[in-house]
Amino acid sequence: MNQAGSLQLEDSKYTFVAPSDSVKEGEMIEVSIGKETVVVARVHGSVHAVDGICTHAYSELVDGELEDHCLYCPLHFACFDIRNGSVVEGPADEPLSVYSVMEQDGSIWVKG
Structure with a gap:
């Protein structure tokens, strides 16, 4: 790990x-x-990581709800699968980008 909090793998x-x-x-x-x-x-x-902004109306998804693997946008209730970013329910029609996650030694690391 370097001093900036990143890990090269x-x-x-x-x-x-x-x-x-x-x-x-x-x-x-x-x-x-x-x-x-x-x-x-x-x-x-x-642990999963996806874009934090809805592809439909650009709302912050962390303000939405997570039910099982479905991440609901707080604005228009579009639903995304947190595991792969796919749209489960509109009005969104563009999936979320997905980030590779590694959990190691009590820490969560995201590729980005």
């Missing part, structure tokens, strides 16, 4: 985003990775 840069115990089951947090807003959530024991 196989030519990919991961950024430390949170201690593992700060993202409880069924909860989400918002983090910044560079200029990107990212939502990090734990569902069924696995």
Whole structure:
């Protein structure tokens, strides 16, 4: 790990985003990775990371609801699958970008 809080793995840069115990089951947090807003959530024991801004109306998704694997936008209730960013329910028609996540030694790292 370098002093900036990043980890170099196989030519990919991961950024430390949170201690593992700060993202409880069924909860989400918002983090910044560079200029990107990212939502990090734990569902069924696995940590996932997707764009934090709705592709439909550009609302902050961390203000929405997470039910099982469905992330609901607080503005128009578009639903995205937190596991793969796909649209489950409109009005959104563009998926969210998905970020690679690594959980290691009590820390959550996101590639970005």
